[in-house]
Structure formats: C-alpha cells, structure tokens
Amino acid sequence: MNPFKWLYPGMKVKRWLLTSLLGVVIVGAGAVWTAEPDTFVTMIGIVWILCGMVLIVMGMGKMIVSLLTLFLPKGERDLVNILYQKRYLERGPKIVVIGGGHGLSHLIFGLKEYTANITAIVTVADSGGSSGRLREEFNIVAPGDIRNCLVALADAPALMGELFQFRFSQDSQLKGHNFGNLFLTAMVQLTQGDFERAVKETSKVLAIRGKVVPSTVSNVHLAAEYMDGTRTEGEARIPSPHSRIKRVCLTGQEAHPTQDAIDAIEEADVIILGPGSLYTSVIPNLIIPGMSEAIAKSQAFKIYVCNVMTQHGETDNYSASDHVKALMEHSQRDVIDACLINVAEAPPEALSRYKEEASFPVKPDIEGIKEMGYKVVAADLLGVTDYVRHDSQKLNQALIKLIESHRVVRR
Known part of the structure; x- marks a missing residue:
C-alpha cells in the first residue's frame, strides 16, 4: 500500500491533516513564547496555544467525518442514525x-x-399464490411471509424494499410472482438448497435490523x-x-x-x-x-x-x-x-x-x-x-x- 495516496487531490483528507499540523506548529510556537519573562509575550503565547488546539481538534474531527462518510450511503446524515x-x-x-x-x-x-x-x-406453511407455485416447482418452504418480514426490518433504502415487494403483472410469464420470492428462491439455489443460509444472506442485502428466522x-x-x-x-x-x-x-x-x-x-x-x-x-x-x-x-x-x-x-x-x-x-x-x-x-x-x-x-x-x-x-x-x-x-x-x-x- 502506498501511504502517499492519502495526499492525492480530492481525498478530502490532506486539507484537514494540514490544518491539524498547522495547529501543532502554532501550539509549539505558543509554548516557546510562554517561556519568555515578558508578561505580554507570555499572554500572546497562551492565545496561540489555544488557537492551535482549536485547529488541531477541528482538523482531526473533520478528517474523521470525511473518512466515515466514505462508508455511509447518505454521508453525515447517517452518523446520528448509526449511533442511535x-x-x-x-x-x-x-x-x-x-x-x-x-x-x-x-x-x-x-x-x-x-x-x-x-x-x-x-x-413457512403457506401454499397459495406465488409462494405455493415456487414450493411446488422448486421443492422449497414458502418464502412469502419471510420476505414480508425481511422488508419490514430492512434499513436499506426504501426503493430496495419496494423492489422486493414488486409483483409482476398478469400479462407476463412471471404473472403473480413477487420479486422478493424469486430472489429468495434463487438464493436457495446458490446456497445448495440451504434455506436458512439463503435468508441470512438476503438479510445482509437488505441490511435488516434484527433477525428473520424460519x-x-x-x-x-x-x-x-x-x-x-x-x-x-x-x-x-x-x-x-x-x-x-x-x-x-x-x-x-x-x-x-x-x-x-x-x-x-x-x-x-x-x-x-x-x-x-x-x-x-x-x-x-x-x-x-x-x-x-x-x-x-x-x-x-x-x-x-x-x-x-x-x-x-x-x-x-x-x-x-x-x-x-x-x-x-x-x-x-x-x-x-x-x-x-x-x-x-x-x-x-x-x-x-x-x-x-x-x-x-x-x-x-x-x-x-x-x-x-x-x-x-x-x-x-x-x-x-x-x-x-x-x-x-x-x-x-x-x-x-x-x-x-x-x-x-x-x-
């Protein structure tokens, strides 16, 4: 890993790092001045130390927020929700x-x-509608009620929930099927028929708060x-x-x-x-x-x-x-x-x-x-x-x- 990448333009790290470093320099200069016997110079030194400390705290705080927002879908607005x-x-x-x-x-x-x-x-005993058809064709337990609970607990964007609840129109070959049911069925196939694991993996996709268990x-x-x-x-x-x-x-x-x-x-x-x-x-x-x-x-x-x-x-x-x-x-x-x-x-x-x-x-x-x-x-x-x-x-x-x-x- 190249440590100098942190200094590349557009990273929004360099400016706050430099702010903190400037604060350190100012605190150092202030500390030297406070050692002077002249009272006026000593007071200026104390002011410089305080200003330097403000710059250090501001720079470090902004740098941390800048790094955290890279991993949040909605930036700083999600910080409070995550802490809550x-x-x-x-x-x-x-x-x-x-x-x-x-x-x-x-x-x-x-x-x-x-x-x-x-x-x-x-x-998982549902036998009607989309769940019933998928049970009969793929020999799996009913996914419909599981899907509803996953969507209810989801912390993912609202559009993702709407996608999982989307039902195909009657004039298509997928008529009556629900996208979430099809997704869970596909996940069961990808996990070699392990329905519990399929539910857990789908829970990660929807970033649910809590657990859904068959x-x-x-x-x-x-x-x-x-x-x-x-x-x-x-x-x-x-x-x-x-x-x-x-x-x-x-x-x-x-x-x-x-x-x-x-x-x-x-x-x-x-x-x-x-x-x-x-x-x-x-x-x-x-x-x-x-x-x-x-x-x-x-x-x-x-x-x-x-x-x-x-x-x-x-x-x-x-x-x-x-x-x-x-x-x-x-x-x-x-x-x-x-x-x-x-x-x-x-x-x-x-x-x-x-x-x-x-x-x-x-x-x-x-x-x-x-x-x-x-x-x-x-x-x-x-x-x-x-x-x-x-x-x-x-x-x-x-x-x-x-x-x-x-x-x-x-x-």
Whole structure:
C-alpha cells in the first residue's frame, strides 16, 4: 500500500491533516513564547496555544467525518442514525415475535424503532399464490411471509424494499410472482438448497435490523380437521365456511424447529404471539414438535396479541377467549402470560364491507380470559383506513407499556 495516496487531490483528507499540523506548529510556537519573562509575550503565547488546539481538534474531527462518510450511503446524515442504533436500540430487550402473514410484518415494522434485538420466527406453511407455485416447482418452504418480514426490518433504502415487494403483472410469464420470492428462491439455489443460509444472506442485502428466522426448514404442509369430520390439506384451502375447524396439524416431512428459533426463544426477554390468522399463521409455528415446549420453558414474558376481526372460515363467531383456547389446545398452557386485546369499536360504515365477507369484530370477553388464569390488557388498538385492523402506532405503544410495566428493560 502506498501511504502517499492519502495526499492525492480530492481525498478530502490532506486539507484537514494540514490544518491539524498547522495547529501543532502554532501550539509549539505558543509554548516557546510562554517561556519568555515578558508578561505580554507570555499572554500572546497562551492565545496561540489555544488557537492551535482549536485547529488541531477541528482538523482531526473533520478528517474523521470525511473518512466515515466514505462508508455511509447518505454521508453525515447517517452518523446520528448509526449511533442511535448501535448505542440505544442494541441495548433494548430481546423480543421474539412468532407468527406469519401481514400481521407479523406490520408489528415488527414498528417494534424495530424500540429495539434492534428483534427475532421474527416465521411460518413457512403457506401454499397459495406465488409462494405455493415456487414450493411446488422448486421443492422449497414458502418464502412469502419471510420476505414480508425481511422488508419490514430492512434499513436499506426504501426503493430496495419496494423492489422486493414488486409483483409482476398478469400479462407476463412471471404473472403473480413477487420479486422478493424469486430472489429468495434463487438464493436457495446458490446456497445448495440451504434455506436458512439463503435468508441470512438476503438479510445482509437488505441490511435488516434484527433477525428473520424460519420456524422450520422441513417442507411441511398444513392440514385441518373440521367439526363435521372432514379434512383438508393445504394452507390456502383451510378456511372453510362449511364447518368449524377442530384442529390443524402438519403433514409431509417430519418437522423440526430451526436451531436459531430455539436459541432465540431461550434467550428472549419477551415473546409475542400474533397478530395474524389464528390457524394458518400463528398456530402452525406452535405445532412444530419442540416449539411449544421451548416457549413454555422460556423465562421470557409471553404476550398474545389477539386479532381485532374474525376471519371467515377460520374464526367465525370467535371471541378473544376462543382464540386463547385454540392456542392452548394446540400447544401448552404456559406459552402465554398475558393477552392484549382491542376494546375500541369501529364505525359502522367501516364494518359494512366486512359484513359482506362475514367478518366481524372479535368480542373482548375479558373475564373469560382472566378465568383461564391470564393477565388481560384491554386498550384502543384500532386503526381504520381501507381496512379495520391494528393501528401500528397504538399497538406498539401498548406493547411497550406492557413490556416496561413488567420491568423487561435492558437499557
């Protein structure tokens, strides 16, 4: 390496180096003058020393900033964000969020501003749309929910997130496919079929804050048994308006939780289940052998975030306590300590569209959950736009308040 390259024009180092050197010379001259017996000369020497020290500090400071901005995509503006993330967010509690679908990505998008120690454990049992087609063709686990979580935690420029969420139009051979799904599929091929490594490498591309971990890399499918004795296989076909779901299970390969998922659960300060489709996003993670046991044994504070609306074909006429009962029937009693539910009422005009889809607000039967032995926190969590769902800001504020009231703070 040629050390004189630092002195090449345009490096924005030479000028500040010379400024610091000039400061050293001035301090030296000032020091000589302060040794003179004349008081006036001594005072001038002190002034020169002070001026020299200012030049040294300014030169060194500007030189450091000049060097750092070479490695930052937005220059000096990112320095504060990086310091904030490294010093404050990385001292936050270790939060594990378990689920899938849009509910999970919606939640972690807000939580990443509270702590950088987030691990999203994501279901890979999706069988519909682009994910289903890729599963069938390449024999991989579903990438769709993983992609949504990666984008939600991304610190990469917004355009990169939009790229990963881009869906090809219906008039192309890639119709219905999502670029992020295709990217993950290609990464799996490049890593010799190692889906976990593919997710980690994609995480680096998006510079995510936290971790995204598949709950399993076993190529499993979700099956449901209904109250009328019928049975359906395939996550996309499970919601059925004809009969209530009795139980869901996994078929295909023997499922094993990923080691990263188990490690995250063991080290967690807080574990959050949901929000998301009860039988097709949250429970599929819990029925992987060993997963519920790990959650139950964990010393973390465990919270279930109940949905605000029922889902036709999955949770018709379900109250909040019915959601909790379904969780218990598919796992263990100790997988949650507290339940966070919405008590705000949506305006009638917002609910009219949902009536056509046979979807209604979840009844917040607080006493029913308390009788089961769980703490209940009821709050206004509602957000009404084109959809009636959790308001991200309200939900995150309620969760943070609940977490800190339980004294789960590491800062």
